[in-house]
Amino acid sequence: MTGRTVIVSNRVPSDGPPSGGLVVALHDCLRARGGVWYGTSGQIADAPRDTFDDVPGDGYAIRTFDLTQDEYDRYYLGYANSVLWPLCHRRADLMALQAGDFDAYLGVNRRLAQMMAAELRPNDLVWIHDYHFLPLAACLREAGVTATIGYFHHIPFPAVHDLLALPEHDAFPGWIAAYDLVGLQTGRDVAAALEMVRNLAGAEHLRDGALHYGGRRFEVRSFPIGIDARSFAADAGHGDGRALLNLAPAERLVIGVDRLDYSKGLDNRLRAFGTFLQARADDSVRASMLQIAPPTREEVAAYAQIRDDLERITGQVNGLHSDLDWTPIRYIHRGIPRATLAALYRAADVGFVTPFCDGMNLVAKEFVAAQDPDDPGVLILSRFAGAAEQMSQALLVNPYDIEEMATALADALVMPRPERQARHAELLSGVMQEDVAHWTDSYLRRMTRLADAKA
Incomplete structure (x- = not known):
């Protein structure tokens, strides 16, 4: 006993x-x-x-x-x-x-x-x-x-x-x-x-x-x-993420949420989004990226370096691609309340989760739980996240390969609704059962x- x-x-x-x-x-x-x-x-x-x-x-x-x-x-x-x-x-x-x-x-x-x-x-x-x-x-x-x-x-x-x-x-x-x-x-x-x-x-x-x-x-x-999947899904339905961001009606949203850590692949993720923008046709639908990266362990030197890198890459991409009414990357270096995050996930067309190395990565599961099953977004997931073992219906990518990630972004943003629904249904089943x-x-x-x- x-x-x-x-x-x-x-x-x-x-x-x-x-x-x-x-x-x-x-x-x-x-x-x-x-x-x-x-x-x-x-x-x-x-x-x-x-x-x-x-x-x-x-x-x-x-x-x-x-x-x-x-x-x-x-x-x-x-x-x-x-x-x-x-x-x-x-x-x-x-x-x-x-x-x-x-x-x-x-x-x-x-x-x-x-x-x-x-x-x-x-x-x-x-x-x-x-x-x-x-x-x-x-x-x-x-x-x-x-x-x-x-x-x-x-x-x-x-x-x-x-x-x-x-x-x-x-x-x-x-x-x-x-x-x-x-x-x-x-x-x-x-x-x-x-x-x-x-x-x-x-x-x-x-x-x-x-x-x-x-x-x-x-x-x-x-x-x-x-994760507490049912609670997170309920939170996602209580807010309007698109209104929070003041997105244009046709504007697409790519979201990343990570602690500011060198293991999360944030620098390559932003570079991949820049490469995607570079290949984008002038008349194609605009896609903005929201990267939320709360500070952590700022006293450790390696963390100060990745912060500097992200700020520099964000400036370069926005300088090349911004317009008078559009800033492609929104970079937020602070924490966001859980309920607000859930609404932002639900508003996103793509969840961009590309760590170099991660034990599990619960952001991937939160993104899936937050989606509208009738019109879900697409999860892009690093092969080096622990979650990749359970979430094979995501678009799995190599976070060291900038071109592959950019291509996955382009594919995700034009994926037909039936395929998105099928992938999401299988992912959601696993997230709900193995909570x-x-x-x-x-x-x-x-x-x-x-x-x-x-x-």
């Missing part, structure tokens, strides 16, 4: 009703099952404290801890986001290896593990989220925790040859093996994890599909994350089976 459900994530729900698909899903899970949610407070402390603060929760406990400024700089901005993030997104060349960052990263995980160990029970289900806490299970095991511990990696799993660029690459497999269940987004990620294990001396792939390494039995499985509640339930069911098997 399993006990409480325990969630660990970098941040916990903020004041007010939870928002965002993942937060809502985990909130609903804990509200139904009871349990505890651990995470950082978002506050900076003068010195580390070995105690939690309590935050009001809705049917469950929320326990937070503060970071010091040095921990924030080294654990969060440093090792987590300037080493592990580029490593997992196939950009080992952008890893910023700084002395002391790993010690701070491991120190935060050890401090959290010691505080949690005093509160955890042997029959708890502990579900840890994302790369900020990769070594947390190993730290909990060191502290004597025997509970069933799962981990979900929301971003791509690193390739074996990229892992060699990590100074701590010898420790990385042990971090993974300390979990009972490792959840990854795609079959491609699972293959990368299995390749890592195959290269380890003494590792075994057991007949039941489990793995054995370092004296521990563990599983690596794919659990593709979804975020399905993801949560399927992961926790597997954890529960593993816990029962250990009992």
Whole structure:
């Protein structure tokens, strides 16, 4: 018989009703099952404290801890986001290896593990989220925790040859093996994890599909994350995106929505739109592109560079193609409320989702959920997005190939309605069936089976 459900994530729900698909899903899970949610407070402390603060929760406990400024700089901005993030997104060349960052990263995980160990029970289900806490299970095991511990990696799993660029690459497999269940987004990620294990001396792939390494039995499985599709579709029907943008009656709309990150392929996306405009006949219907790119991690140097690149490319394309009554690219460098985004997706003729590397990419699923099934837009999707494994009815493109993306734009804008409807119907069926509640339930069911098997 399993006990409480325990969630660990970098941040916990903020004041007010939870928002965002993942937060809502985990909130609903804990509200139904009871349990505890651990995470950082978002506050900076003068010195580390070995105690939690309590935050009001809705049917469950929320326990937070503060970071010091040095921990924030080294654990969060440093090792987590300037080493592990580029490593997992196939950009080992952008890893910023700084002395002391790993010690701070491991120190935060050890401090959290010691505080949690005093509160955890042997029959708890502990579900840890994302790369900020990769070594947390190993730290909990060191502290004597025997509970069933799962981990979900929301971003791509690193390739074996990229892992060699990590100074701590010898420790990385042990971090993974300390979990009972490792959840990854795609079959491609699972293959990368299995390749890592195959290269380890003494590792075994057991007949039941489990793995054995370092004296521990563990599983690596794919659990593709979804969205709250029905809620998002309802939001999309409550606003007029075309009126918000003041589009001309015949003007077509291409939309991209991404955090400002070098992994999202934003520079090539804007170049592809410029190439599409260059090939466009003078008398053809106008198409405008709306690119929403909220800032993120602006303290990290690589992010400042991509911001500068986008502003430069936007200026070049608009300078070449703008008219007195038309600006081809509208670039918004700030966040947009969820309900407004849903209306904008619904107004768009094309969803342009072209990351260089992405764990899943929920924008693709949001775009599909927001469409009018009678007259849907077309999804253009990078082959390197995790969502491409589930969304084969999109127009799949190589985000490094500018001409291919420009051609896909032209094809999408003239695609007949019957073909658009057929593609959308299949995409929408998958988005609705494999939503975020399905993801949560399927992961926790597997954890529960593993816990029962250990009992």
